[in-house]
Amino acid sequence: MPEALLETRGLKTHFALRAGIFSHVVGKVHAVDGVDLKVRAGEALALVGESGCGKTTIGKTILKLIEPTEGQIWFEGEDITRYSARQMAPLRRKMQIIFQDPFSSLNPRLRVGDILGAPFEIHGVAAGSEKTDRVARLLRLVGLMPEAMRRYPHEFSGGQRQRIGIARALALDPKLIIGDEPVSALDVSIQAQIINLLKRIQAELGLTYILISHNLSVVSHVSDVVAVMYLGQVVETAPRDALYFDAKHPYTEALLSAVPLPEPGRRRKRILLKGDVPSPVRPPGGCRFHPRCAKAMPHCATQVPTLKPVGERHLVACHLHHG
């Protein structure tokens, strides 16, 4: 079996909930609550779910920007869960992130050349004219002209700025790139350009992706594997086609059926979910989805379903699919 580049085992990230003038801890937010993920080298994993499902927290926890509460993170066969900042430093080159908002993630006071040159200097990789050459190569790689290095971020459009953000992530030849809603802030006509760019550089550089998105459509043509999250847990994970065409979990089915299609007259049978996502402070017992599930059975309220295989690399946490 191919080695996983990145793996999480029972990963939990909880946040303390404080209140009152002495900031007593009054509860905790179960942002990520027991997640097992496996990302193979060269693959793109899409992590999808609605607001509050914990997808962004997972991304930050994997990068150790947030310390996990429990569980393990394995990268290239090493358990990095308890790595210190110093131990993480060499790994930071290999794990990079692209943010949603290309307007706030680039320092407006720096020229693009300095933004893209910084990683080379910080890690002592290149300086002087060699650094300039590397920056020019990066800009060409993401479809910009090398002259862009003399300009400031505000002189670029949203799509171009996202290209600069991608170039920065690529500077140190990373293995893993986490994209947190990488196209969500972009105009419709620009999204396809960036999606195609992400695909092209993945193929050229052999990158591994974790793409975090609330939008099932935008990740549908970049992902090899999709994991659907609900209230801090993965409820279903499957290869791309199996997930989009043969979803098993009632939440995945509802999520897919809620996506509007750009085809008038093609009204599908829509599964309308009742109510809102419950609070991650006090998630429902049993299956967390049961209060909104049309197919819930009595024991769904009491027994926690675990992820079990239903097909090739297709896992579902639902009592309907395990007798």
Added chain:
Amino acid sequence: MAADVRPLLQVEDLKIQFRVPDGILPAVDGIGYRLDRGETLGLVGESGSGKSVSSLALLRLLESPPAEIRSGRVLFQGRDLLQVPEREISDLRGRSISMIFQEPMTSLNPVMTVGFQIDEALMRHFGWPRREARQRSLELLTLVGIPSPQRNIDSYPHELSGGMRQRVMIALALSCEPKILVADEPTTALDVTIQAQILELMVGLQEKFGTSILLITHDLAVIAETAHRVAVMYAGRIVEAAPVATIFGEPRHPYTQGLLNSIPRIHRERLDALAEIAGGVPDLTRLPPGCAFAPRCPRADAHCRRERPEPMTVGSDHVVSCWKASDA
């Protein structure tokens, strides 16, 4: 009584510009459309296309300066709203035309209960006593699907979820039984499952009350599922307008075609590459002399770069502003 044959709303040659440090920004550059009774017109465009600005002008909600309405008429049942005196326009807001916005938190008063806010609107518009208004508020909250309305009528906006707040906004917008509901990105801030609930609600209420809806969005899929007719905007102009089936089935403008080809579709096999529209959204202060889309258009020639295309009819209720639209 003879039926009113005039369109409910007719916008003609509307031009709005902003004074900005870089010069004049022609946000809306001579657009026209009509909205019929009981129909939904989808106004679709990207950032800077002028879709929101043009609809704020309907209710004279644009701040001037910097905004300036240069020309045009907004005929509501034959009367030009741009000429109505200020004190009358506030009566028309809510009663004839009301609006819902993307983020309901900023449109609702955070220090008043939601019930109080709906009561106020009803008391003001219909002159009802509070008790009667409260009764109707409760009915409205029930109608838009607020759970336990008896309890939630006394909630403050921050105590409700985003989807619930948008339902309250819809209840408030419909409280005075407007003829037209202008919905500006009403579901963009919501999760997809909640978006589905809200769109379903809007369609249901339209069928019930015959309200006309002007739906403003960047999302073509939302348009496909809710609109009857569509106007596609680009750089302050309507570049194509047609019934929804025509826009999606036989788009004639290269921009409409490009947009439709570039959106990812979940029910298709995985593609190696999506179709792209080259270039970026234009800077309105530096528009080219010819067609604004020409720099990104795969079919543009010297004529397109020199001269602006005017709207021309290419089919039944189908208008396109493109020199190439009449070619095969």
